[in-house]
Each structure stands twice: as C-alpha cells, then as structure tokens.
Amino acid sequence: MRMSGIRVLDAFAQAYVFVFRGSPLLVQIFLIYYGLGQFRPTLQEWGLWGFFREPYWCAVLALTLNTAAYASEIIRGGLQAVPHQQVEAARACGMSGFLLFRRIVFPIAVRQALPAYGSELILMVKATSLASIITMMEVTGIAAKLISQTFRAVEVFVVAGVIYLILNFTITRIIMAIEWWLSPHLRHPPAVKPALDAVHV
C-alpha cells in the first residue's frame, strides 16, 4: 500500500507499521487479550467473542499483526531496491504491468528481502515465548512451570533454549536453501569441459 502512490492507502499503511513496529509486542499482546476482554459485550454483539475468548487466537493475532508490520517494511525495501536499469531494460523488451512484475521485479525483490525476512522469522519464533503471559503454555511457559515444580532454573532453561535453537536452526537452513535456489547467478558456474574440436581448427 505504501508503494501504491494513493495517499489514503499510504497513510493507513504508515500508521499501521508505525503502531505495530513502534510498540512492544508484550504491550500488544496485553492490549489484545486483557484490553479487548473488557469490551466483551460489544465483541459478543459482533460475533467476535468466540475468537477473542481463546488465548490461542489472541496470541496468534498479536504475533501476526506484529510480524506483518515488520515484513511489509522488509518487502517494501526489497521492492525499492530493484535496480532501475533492470526495469527499464524489461520495458524496452516490451514487458509491462503484471508480466514485468512477475518476471523481473518480484524475483529480484524477493532475493533481496529474503535475508532480512529470515531474521524476522527467527525473531517471531523467539517472540512466541511471550504467549505464556496470556496462559498459552508454550516452551517458556512450560519451562517456568517445571521450574516451579523442581526449582531447577538452570537445567530447565538450558533445555528450553536448546529447543528454540533447534527450531531456529531448521528455519535458517530452509531460508539458506531458498536463497541458494533464488540466486543461481552467484554460484560457481559448472565447469565447462574444454572444447576439444576447437584445437583442430
């Protein structure tokens, strides 16, 4: 929307990114869960209470809204970093509109945005540790519960840390694989066998 050039859409997107990127995720979770919980009659009227009643959906909503704000800025950066010459060259070849976007702009933008987006994914995995404050028992919540039963803080938190490491290791590998697949031009070209017949000429 910020790229659309339409002022209303641009303002809306800017406000959204400003709010969700500028305030702590913890505060957003609190606002969505406990804050909206106070407007139960209104939400019931709108038929949305079934959604906001469950801590799971509140956590998913908060995390989605938050990561969407970051991701939109990352993608915007990727789109704006597409070299002008490439677009001009494509235009010169007669491409326009959707074809230009599909063949030239989008692949280059994705390639450029991917490393930053990978970091954002990892941040999001780690941010799920905040969900236990609204009674969602995720890794950190369960760790805290185990500590309260065993009083062994170090051991339990080390294990919880390892679980996050494994998750993030998997994500980084997947992102690396996609990066590799998207940038064939950066790979070593396959070794070309010397053309034997050229010798005879």
Add this chain to the structure above:
Amino acid sequence: MKFFKTVSLALVGSALAIGGAAAQGKTVKIATEGAYAPWNFTGAGGKLEGFEIDLANDLCARMKVKCEVVAQDWDGIIPALNAKKYDAIMAGMSITDDRKKVIDFAGPYANSPNGFLVAKNSPLAKMPGTGQAFNLGTQQADAEKAIDAIKPLLKGKTVGVQGSTIHSNFADKYLKGTAEVREYKTTEAHDLDLAAGRIDAILADATGIIGTLEKPEFKDYALVGPSITGGMLGLGVGVGLRKEDQDLKKAFSEAIQGAIKDGTIQKLSMKWFKIDTTPKS
C-alpha cells in the same frame, strides 16, 4: 552440570556481592510479589503496601534489623532466594513439603482458607460445601469427598489459578480431567479474565478473593466452595529462608511468635483481610 553452575554463579556474582555486604550491615532484604492484594501489592503511589509489608516492618523492628522490601516476580522467587538476590520471602507463600526440599520456613504467620470465586448467576454459585472447611492433611477422606462433590459442577468448565502456587498444584492433581485449568502469572490477571468471562471460576486464597470482591467490577461475584487446607495445600503462610541461614530463621521465628502473642498479627489481619488469619498453634 558443573559448567552451568559456574556460568550461573558468574551471572549472580554481582548480586552475591551485594547480598554479602547486606548481611554485614544487618540489612535484611525481603522479597515480596507486589501483585497479590491485600497481602502485598503496589499502591497508587507506586509503593509496596499490604499485610506482609506492615508485618515485615513489625518483625524487623522486633529483630532490631534494618529491612528492605523489594518486589520480585512470583515465578522464580525461590531460585532467586537461593541465588542470594535477597534474604527472605514474604509473599503469601504457603509452607509445603515440596518447597521445604529447597528452602526453609519460619512461621507460619498466617493461615487462611481457600475457595472459588464465581459469578453469582453461574450454576457454579450453588457449589456444595460453601462455608465448610477440610484439612487435606489430617482428614483426607472427608476432604476428598468434598472435592468429589464439587466435580460434577466443574465438569467442562474453565478454572483459573495462579501458576506455581498451591492452588495450581491442587488443580493439577484434583481438577485436571474434570475442568480445564489455566495458569496465570498473577492473581490480578485471572481476576481480569474472570470479569471478561474467559474463565468460569478462580481457585485461590480466600483472603485474596475477599480483596477482589471489594472491587466494583466484582459486585456480582461470590466466594463459594469448601475451604480445603493442609496436606499439599500447605501448613499456612511462612517466611521463606535459605536453608543455611538458621540464625535468621531463629530470629524470624521468635519475632513471629511475639507478633502472634501480643495480637499484632490479628490486628494487621483484621486491617487487611477483615478476617482473622492468625495461625492456631
């Protein structure tokens, strides 16, 4: 494991240094939660207030030491005591066998009933056993019969408890499978969710519930159900101390005995809870 212990020791190294200095200057650092009204809470002015803050000041005067009361999250309040971040815990903590494995207690300085907080118009308001008290330690059969009597009503309902408490342990043991149990970080958080209608009942300390009932949002709610204490629900509320600090334990025990005898605890209890929670010895 040794490595991790070294790392954790390094992390709390600075805290240790502070703790060591405090013991010499006869300043006792007492941790409280600061979110458990009326036991301990953060007042409008941002200062800690409540039954335990008043009692801590009284006990310290009796022990002739300087005290500093600090707020600490309930999660991890025991590990941080053993890591010497402070010297004592006064945070409405019940004396249980599980906790006694890792820390020591002086007291009890209070013994309060438990109960359920529910909406007056909910079917749970007719919970049997309201007003009755059972000791899970000494009359286990009777207590379990009382628990079985409330189970049919709780079937399929959602019960909120504060995590890492005697109430969450109790709910895990007796209510799991009957009701859905949700764990909150603070009692204030489960109060909010009961008011929002996300949960049907709260299992908590009756004194805490009485405090909650005074808020205008809770005028249509009531304290119901049998009060079950003893056994896994503990032997009253005491001062949590490190096992090696036997001198401090002795000083606290004597001070608590003094405060019980001269009626200070009863006075403070009536002031903050409106009921007498003085432990009967």
